[in-house]
Amino acid sequence: MRLSYLTYRDALSSMGDPRADAAVAELVDAGRFDPGTADPLSGLGRPGDAPPVRVFLEGTPRLPPWVRPERLRRIASFFRRRGPGLAAVQATAGVVGTYLSPPGARALRAAHELGLPHRRPTRVARLLTGLADPEAFSGARIVPLCSRIRLAHAAVRRLLPRAGRWDGASPPLSQLDVAGAVLTLSVGGPDALDRVGVPTTAEEREDHHYAWRIVAHFLGVPDEYLPDSAAEARELWDEVRDHEWGASEAAVQLTRATIGGYQEHVPADLRAAVPGFVRRALTDEHADLAGVPEGGFDDRVLAALGAAVERVAREAAVVPRPRAVLPVEQGVTT
Numbered sequence: 001m002r003l004s005y006l007t008y009r010d011a012l013s014s015m016g017d018p019r020a021d022a023a024v025a026e027l028v029d030a031g032r033f034d035p036g037t038a039d040p041l042s043g044l045g046r047p048g049d050a051p052p053v054r055v056f057l058e059g060t061p062r063l064p065p066w067v068r069p070e071r072l073r074r075i076a077s078f079f080r081r082r083g084p085g086l087a088a089v090q091a092t093a094g095v096v097g098t099y100l101s102p103p104g105a106r107a108l109r110a111a112h113e114l115g116l117p118h119r120r121p122t123r124v125a126r127l128l129t130g131l132a133d134p135e136a137f138s139g140a141r142i143v144p145l146c147s148r149i150r151l152a153h154a155a156v157r158r159l160l161p162r163a164g165r166w167d168g169a170s171p172p173l174s175q176l177d178v179a180g181a182v183l184t185l186s187v188g189g190p191d192a193l194d195r196v197g198v199p200t201t202a203e204e205r206e207d208h209h210y211a212w213r214i215v216a217h218f219l220g221v222p223d224e225y226l227p228d229s230a231a232e233a234r235e236l237w238d239e240v241r242d243h244e245w246g247a248s249e250a251a252v253q254l255t256r257a258t259i260g261g262y263q264e265h266v267p268a269d270l271r272a273a274v275p276g277f278v279r280r281a282l283t284d285e286h287a288d289l290a291g292v293p294e295g296g297f298d299d300r301v302l303a304a305l306g307a308a309v310e311r312v313a314r315e316a317a318v319v320p321r322p323r324a325v326l327p328v329e330q331g332v333t334t
Contacts, residue, residue, distance in 0.1 A: 078208060186208065209233050
């Protein structure tokens with residue numbers, strides 16, 4: 001059944017994530033949450049008690065009943081086959097697309113200024129590399145990462161209003177923001193691949209959407225608000241963009257950070273071509289909203305960025321950092 005935009009918006013715009021919100025609220029209210037640490041959600045709790053984060057993580061939901069094993073195998077095959085190119089467009093143009101909802105971008109920017117590092121680029125990189133694993137949803141890659149993302153979003157929802165940094169009608173990083181970001185990655189990824197010269201088939205688009213539908217489930221979006229097919233997701237995404245996407249200074253700043261950060265991970269002679277790659281993948285219309293600089297297109301950037309995403313994901317999974325891997329203050333080479 002087709003999901004209308006109004007139904008989707010009205011249900012999700014005020015919705016948080018009750019279990020994650022409760023876990024973080026207990027930590028914040030008890031003074032046991034320090035946003036200035038490398039990972040404010042790790043090592044929490046005192047000896048002898050039940051840390052709320054641990055309880056939350058142990059209660060992670062299982063695969064939903066609509067998931068089929070044969071589809072999981074197809075997903076892993078698709079991400080192994082298309083992995084580097086898909087990672088290149090998703091970790092740059094895809095992430096920038098998620099900044100084009102002004103409330104979501106404003107929440108991410110305000111959270112960074114409050115001391116919560118901006119890690120969306122690295123988290124997307126880790127999701128993309130993890131989805132190529134045949135055991136992605138049953139092992140220690142995707143599901144624990146989604147749980148940590150849920151806790152990070154809950155921290156933003158708790159801390160921004162308390163610090164007087166949020167006056168929106170809906171909570172910051174509501175499930176509408178989460179679902180919208182997933183739609184952008186789900187539908188926009190294959191579109192971006194097509195634009196940079198890597199065509200995708202209808203079956204690949206279905207498998208790609210199916211993968212992100214499962215990711216959205218583990219990010220706490222209720223299943224009834226996840227489109228069943230790639231075609232239904234596209235219809236909804238078109239409406240979401242028409243109603244929600246727009247320019248904002250927060251989006252420009254976050255975009256600058258994302259592009260500048262990945263420029264540091266590609267060969268020096270290709271750094272100036274990264275903005276042009278993002279513009280081609282995202283379209284000029286949407287790149288202008290995000291403030292992506294003009295630049296020429298160089299197809300060598302695809303492979304270079306694919307390797308960069310793998311490196312960023314690997315480093316983020318191993319090395320705790322006191323700041324974001326791609327700091328908001330980062331500049332762009334043009």
